Amino acid sequence: MCGIVGYVGHRPALGVVVEALRRMEYRGYDSAGVAILGEDGKLAVERRAGSPQVLVDALADHDPAEFAGTAGIGHTRWATHGRPTDRNAHPHRDATGEFAVVHNGIIENFIPLRAELEAAGIELESDTDSEVAAHLVALAYAEGPTAGDFVASVRSVLQRLEGAFTLVFAHAGHPDTIVAARRSTPLVIGVGEGEMFLGSDVAAFIEHTREAVELGQDQVVVITADGYKVTDFFGGEDVEIRPFTIDWDLKAAEKGGYNYFMLKEIQEQPQAVAETLMGHLVDGEIILDEQRLSAQDLRDIDKVFVVACGTAYHSGLVAKYAIEHWTRLPVEVELASEFRYRDPVLGQNTLVVAISQSGETADTLEAVRHAKDQGARVLAVCNTNGAQIPREADAVLYTRAGPEIGVASTKCFLAQVTANYLVGLALAQARGTKYQDEIMREFAELEAMPELIEKVLGTLDPVRALARELKDSPAVLFVGRHVGYPVALEGALKLKELAYMHAEGFAAGELKHGPIALLEDGLPVFVVMPSPKGRAVLHSKMLSNIREIQARGARTIVIAEEGDELVRPFADHLIEIPACPTLLQPLLSTVPLQAFAAELAEAKGYDVDKPRNLAKAVVVE
Secondary structure: OOOOEEOOOOOOOHHHHHHHHHOOOOOOOOOOEEEEOOOOHEEEEEEEOHHHHHHHHHOOOOOOHHHHHOEEEHHHHHHOOOOOOOOOOOEEEOOOOOOEEEEEEOOOHHHHHHHHHHHOOOOOOOOOOOHHHHHHHHHHHHOOOOOHHHHHHHHHHHHOOEEEEEEEEOOOOOOEEEEEEEOOOOEEEEEEOOOEEOOHHHHHHOOOEEEEEEOOOEEEEEOOOEEEEEOOOOOEEEEEOOEEEOOHHHHHOOOOOOOOHHHHOOOOOOOHHHHHHHHHHHHHHEEOEEEEEOOOHHHHOOEEEEEEOHHHHHHHHHHHHHHHHHHOOOEEEEEEHHHHOOOOOOOEEEEEEEEEOOOOOHHHHHHHHHHHHOEEEEEEEHHHHHOOOHHHOOEEEEEOOEEEEEEEOOHHHHHHHHHHHHHHHHHHHOOOOOHHHHHHHHHHHHHHHHHHHHHHHOOHHHHHHHHOOOOOOEEEEEEOOOOOOHHHHHHHHHHHHOOOEEEEEEEHHHHOOOOHHOOOOEEEEEEEEEOOOOOOOHHHHHHHHHHHHOOOOEEEEEEEEEEOOHHHHHEEEEEEOOOHHHHHHHHHHHHHHHHHHHHHHHOOOOOOOOOOOOOOOOOOO
């Protein structure tokens, strides 16, 4: 994932683009660069490995007049092809220096395209797949049927490219125009007064406008200060556009006094859950955001697949427990990256629930397309209005968590879990496996959760102190049963992402089948306890698991319901959470694990918001 910015208007473009890159830094922080179109017919480019601040420092060495134009493009990179160096930083130029391109995604056929360019005597300066696009457009502009036509030259090249990509082009001969296109990776248009913006997401321009247009699949946009025009890749035909108004402001994308975004986003979780629930119960019925499925379609569903990646996959594991319990439908949870390669059995009565924070996750998007090709119904759970996965789905439930800047997901995870519960209730409602009063009761229990999450947030100081104490541990294990098992997996993932340490999550019943060999003196083991009231049998079995852990000298850190006195004697450290219905417990038990991972990473001196090698959205396979 990379961050892309474009601007044409009345302001000095350099300031607009650089500020946008700062806000987009979470999308890529290996390198950054800008290209500014001067009215003198020159293209000024600067790019540097490192953060946008490194770029800013380099720009300070230039004559300001060199970057004085009112149109420009920018890029902050998460490396895929080529190491993060100055020469691989974007923007990339053609041999004449008149064309510049920034790119997000992967051009899968770049090897033959590069060979073609080299055979024509063109020497490429970088190791990236992106640079070929600049040279190809320059060649198309110089000769052939599209000679002298900037937009047509771009479109002719797009038709040759394979893969998933967003490309934004600038040309020194057109200082008032930027041309961009997308296939399977995000690009949003910002509509201002006498100015136009482009961004990988709306954070790029939220300071200046809340009016936006989502660019669709295989579409090209041309922006000038006066407006924009959207056409398709192939015939240049006008296409239907989808304007929308952004419902959050710049303050929501800033740290708000917290040391890092992730801490702010952990604190915002009660609101994220409440907002996700809002408006979805009307006259006792669960309502989705967008539904192109009839009630009969939902009644006819006889099997559910949940497809997702990473943290979203863990939210899907929680969904399995709720959907099966409430609907009696069989549910399989699949890693999206594996889904279509194993030839799953799908049909018109299969529902595929696709969970993606960005709505652009490449593996999940391809899983959705495979499901559609097989005739299955698709319901998207997504945090990004108008993204590709929701557009291709038959129904949508948006998580209204707001912008999540920290790469490691927190509030979006809890919002996804909440949305998955709503999916379960919607299916139960359609199939008649729950009466209306039962739906309303379950929804009321969900509505009570934000207040309980708030209580958990007020008790995290001992968790953070424990994280600082354990920062030198070589490993941490996590165990749980029932819905506690996905929580254990999520807790381990957060520690891997943020602290770069060995962490594993296990179903507690599997300890004796191998993982118990990992236990040794002093090894920290988090135990997610089920309620002694809701799942008494599981509770007693977990107590046995704790005894097994302690017998090997490991250190038990137990997350348990308030008032659970049975577990207290067996907890070296006890983290208490409020009592709640068993199925909803992940909304509470996950929170201390998030705080633990963030604090431990900070104690190690790592950047909590920008873990190494990771990007916020994975838009390439």
